[in-house]
Amino acid sequence: MSKRILSLFVFLIASATSWAAGPEQDFFRSTGKIYVVFAVILSIFAGIILLLVRLERRINRIENQINPS
Numbered sequence: 001m002s003k004r005i006l007s008l009f010v011f012l013i014a015s016a017t018s019w020a021a022g023p024e025q026d027f028f029r030s031t032g033k034i035y036v037v038f039a040v041i042l043s044i045f046a047g048i049i050l051l052l053v054r055l056e057r058r059i060n061r062i063e064n065q066i067n068p069s
């Protein structure tokens with residue numbers, strides 16, 4: 001499962017960087033705000049991944065309580 005999440009994360013970062021191409025990218029780069037935008041996007045994705053991992057652990061714990069094997 002973690003390989004799937006990691007590959008999804010890498011794909012999203014690669015698509016976000018290619019999506020940012022255009023005239024706006026030059027503006028953000030010239031003002032130095034591209035790093036702020038990238039940091040915000042990265043922190044949002046990291047938060048989503050942490051949320052999903054915690055949720056999966058809780059679900060596994062509940063499943064093991066219901067069906068101990």
